[in-house]
Amino acid sequence: MDAREMKIKAAEAALAHVEDGMRLGIGTGSTAEEFVRLLAEKVAGGLRVEGVPTSERTARLCLELGVPLKSLDELPELDLTIDGADEVDGRLRLIKGGGGALLREKIVACASRRMIVIADESKVVETLGAFKLPIEVNPFGLVATRIAIEKLATRMGLSGAIDLRASGDGTFTTDGGHYILDASFGRIPDADALARNLNDIPGVVEHGLFINIASLAVIAGPAGARTLTAKE
Numbered sequence: 001m002d003a004r005e006m007k008i009k010a011a012e013a014a015l016a017h018v019e020d021g022m023r024l025g026i027g028t029g030s031t032a033e034e035f036v037r038l039l040a041e042k043v044a045g046g047l048r049v050e051g052v053p054t055s056e057r058t059a060r061l062c063l064e065l066g067v068p069l070k071s072l073d074e075l076p077e078l079d080l081t082i083d084g085a086d087e088v089d090g091r092l093r094l095i096k097g098g099g100g101a102l103l104r105e106k107i108v109a110c111a112s113r114r115m116i117v118i119a120d121e122s123k124v125v126e127t128l129g130a131f132k133l134p135i136e137v138n139p140f141g142l143v144a145t146r147i148a149i150e151k152l153a154t155r156m157g158l159s160g161a162i163d164l165r166a167s168g169d170g171t172f173t174t175d176g177g178h179y180i181l182d183a184s185f186g187r188i189p190d191a192d193a194l195a196r197n198l199n200d201i202p203g204v205v206e207h208g209l210f211i212n213i214a215s216l217a218v219i220a221g222p223a224g225a226r227t228l229t230a231k232e
């Protein structure tokens with residue numbers, strides 16, 4: 001099974017949790033897009049759902065494939081969000097934001113009764129941090145915010161480059177008009193504390209640590225899909 005087939009397997013297994021009439025948060029990224037394609041087939045076959053997309057990219061795909069969309073302001077309380085992740089640990093803590101959609105993804109997931117993560121085995125880790133942690137920041141005061149993050153990292157015994165994400169010849173800008181700093185910490189022993197402390201830095205809009213948000217992960221590997229639930 002190649003990487004794309006595993007993403008499809010995970011998306012298929014997550015689709016089984018979607019019921020008629022649900023208000024759905026719809027994630028961003030290559031795995032979430034496989035879910036959108038499968039969902040669109042069900043919608044064409046008569047399934048009634050209303051989706052809230054977590055990015056402009058996802059919104060475009062949903063519109064193209066005929067998945068009905070609403071804004072989060074129109075549907076502020078959702079039944080279920082299905083989204084990908086860059087890393088998942090055994091407590092269902094996640095790193096997200098590789099595609100830059102972490103802010104809307106977190107807002108939508110937190111407005112949902114449940115969040116199901118879809119991923120392939122390569123995303124499952126013992127300790128979060130091998131994937132660069134995306135930190136969404138306000139462009140105002142970028143240098144000061146980066147220094148504050150560096151000081152926090154040092155206080156917490158973390159080190160590694162903190163790079164401004166680029167796009168083509170310029171700076172990557174999120175759907176919300178912010179920048180992303182990618183922090184190469186390598187290993188984050190206390191993700192819960194880092195998440196709280198990052199939120200205390202004023203220029204940080206949001207970060208890619210999703211703690212106590214996901215309720216289930218569907219992980220696809222060569223032998224098929226398995227589910228992961230949070231263990232303390």
Ligand SMILES: O=C[C@H](O)[C@H](O)[C@H](O)COP(=O)(O)O
Nearest residue numbers: 029030031097098099100101
């Ligand atoms: O900002 C992007 C999202 O957090 C994605 O869900 C994450 O990067 C995983 O994407 P993919 O399924 O393409 O690996």
